[in-house]
Amino acid sequence: MEREPIGVVGVGWVGLVTAACFAELGHEVWARDIVPEKVESLARGEVPIHEPGLPELVTKNAERLHFTTDMAAVLEQTELLFVCVDTPPTYSGDADLSRVRAVVERLPEDAEHALVMKSTVPSGTGAAIRRDMPGLAYVSCPEFLKEGSAVDDFLNPDRVVIGSDPGDEWAADAVASLYEPLGGEIVRTDVASAEMIKLASNAFLATKISFINEIANVSEEVGADVTEVARGMGLDDRIGGAFLKAGIGYGGSCFPKDVSALKQLAGNSGYHFQLLNSVIEVNELQKRRVIGKLTKHLGSLVGKRIALLGLAFKPHTDDMREASSLVLSARLQGEGAEVVAYDPVATGAASGLLTGTDFATSAEEALDGADGAILVTEWPEFADLDWAAMAEKMRNPVLVDGRNFLDPEAIRAAGFRYEGIGR
Ligand code: UGA
Numbered sequence: 001m002e003r004e005p006i007g008v009v010g011v012g013w014v015g016l017v018t019a020a021c022f023a024e025l026g027h028e029v030w031a032r033d034i035v036p037e038k039v040e041s042l043a044r045g046e047v048p049i050h051e052p053g054l055p056e057l058v059t060k061n062a063e064r065l066h067f068t069t070d071m072a073a074v075l076e077q078t079e080l081l082f083v084c085v086d087t088p089p090t091y092s093g094d095a096d097l098s099r100v101r102a103v104v105e106r107l108p109e110d111a112e113h114a115l116v117m118k119s120t121v122p123s124g125t126g127a128a129i130r131r132d133m134p135g136l137a138y139v140s141c142p143e144f145l146k147e148g149s150a151v152d153d154f155l156n157p158d159r160v161v162i163g164s165d166p167g168d169e170w171a172a173d174a175v176a177s178l179y180e181p182l183g184g185e186i187v188r189t190d191v192a193s194a195e196m197i198k199l200a201s202n203a204f205l206a207t208k209i210s211f212i213n214e215i216a217n218v219s220e221e222v223g224a225d226v227t228e229v230a231r232g233m234g235l236d237d238r239i240g241g242a243f244l245k246a247g248i249g250y251g252g253s254c255f256p257k258d259v260s261a262l263k264q265l266a267g268n269s270g271y272h273f274q275l276l277n278s279v280i281e282v283n284e285l286q287k288r289r290v291i292g293k294l295t296k297h298l299g300s301l302v303g304k305r306i307a308l309l310g311l312a313f314k315p316h317t318d319d320m321r322e323a324s325s326l327v328l329s330a331r332l333q334g335e336g337a338e339v340v341a342y343d344p345v346a347t348g349a350a351s352g353l354l355t356g357t358d359f360a361t362s363a364e365e366a367l368d369g370a371d372g373a374i375l376v377t378e379w380p381e382f383a384d385l386d387w388a389a390m391a392e393k394m395r396n397p398v399l400v401d402g403r404n405f406l407d408p409e410a411i412r413a414a415g416f417r418y419e420g421i422g423r
Pocket of ligand 1: 205209245247253
């Protein structure tokens with residue numbers, strides 16, 4: 001069967017995963033980016049981000065993946081254009097739509113294509129684009145991929161949300177048929193609701209995390225163990241166990257940005273989204289509580305050497321955007337500590353961001369001579385460390401497990417003073 005060719009505009013993390021996965025499903029994919037060096041390296045099969053399974057898909061489907069800087073070539077080959085440019089937060093907290101606008105403005109006025117919006121945009125964006133470009137069809141198809149498991153999430157979706165307004169059903173039907181082979185539930189709705197589903201989903205997940213972090217903080221006061229609390233809560237189908245892991249706060253390129261964008265979107269229309277203010281504030285404070293856990297054991301941090309284990313905002317990625325390690329490193333230095341950091345893959349991305357920090361090439365090296373350590377990112381290799389040997393290497397075997405990743409009893413038995421989050 002001849003498969004619909006796909007256009008992808010913006011070959012960042014979402015765009016590249018989308019392009020590679022559609023190629024894997026048998027489509028010719030024309031992927032356009034404005035950065036020539038990126039296009040050239042992708043055309044050579046070099047994948048610039050750390051995402052499990054992605055390099056393999058790009059290599060396997062190289063013949064169907066056409067990377068280019070030329071928008072005209074994409075328009076000529078395809079009818080469906082997946083827009084995957086980023087929408088970073090502005091100073092006001094609104095989403096910056098300049099890259100989305102730049103894509104739309106470069107389309108010829110007579111373009112009869114369908115824009116399929118994967119970039120996260122505030123409700124109302126689709127309506128505005130349709131007013132400006134009446135010839136274009138517009139479909140909202142938000143992405144729900146998680147970094148570190150994006151390929152698997154794409155190929156095995158829980159649901160695929162497809163929003164369209166009257167007149168553009170043909171385009172929404174075409175998008176739906178692309179996703180049908182994947183088997184997830186297809187949610188057909190209007191554009192504004194699809195846009196809101198995306199923001200509301202991320203904001204809800206962030207709310208779950210801030211909620212469990214507050215339960216963790218209260219658990220510390222009353223002698224409960226938050227991991228037990230979350231286990232007991234999560235078995236209720238109405239609550240669900242996912243995203244109830246207490247820790248040192250959420251980071252990444254999505255939750256902080258989207259929570260703020262939704263709060264701002266509400267505010268712009270005169271509604272004060274009170275709950276989200278608290279979600280944001282709890283997340284900010286959560287990173288800083290770690291300092292108190294260290295001083296409890298070490299007293300003043302002036303001149304103390306503190307090791308950060310893990311830097312990325314979560315494991316299996318080198319993404320440092322809004323990573324808790326950024327705040328922690330700066331706060332520790334603010335307290336007069338020396339910071340040494342190790343991450344299995346994010347050191348390169350982190351080196352320009354974590355000023356004043358020493359970088360180690362292994363966890364052992366980071367812990368050698370340290371007065372305290374914070375497990376920031378739950379990389380699997382940290383579970384396999386010989387913790388008894390690590391306790392010997394450290395000047396003061398104090399460990400704050402910022403992700404409740406390790407077994408407290410085992411770590412204590414290895415000779416550590418162990419502090420988790422809410423247990
Ligand atoms: C998130 C959403 O999960 C995706 O569905 C969405 O598509 C994506 O944002 C996006 O909008 O592009 P992602 O940012 O890749 O995905 O990462 P998550 O796995 O959701 O984790 C976000 C942060 O929350 C991490 O810092 C993680 O450590 C933290 N987290 C997660 C917790 O602190 N506790 C949990 O229980 C779960």
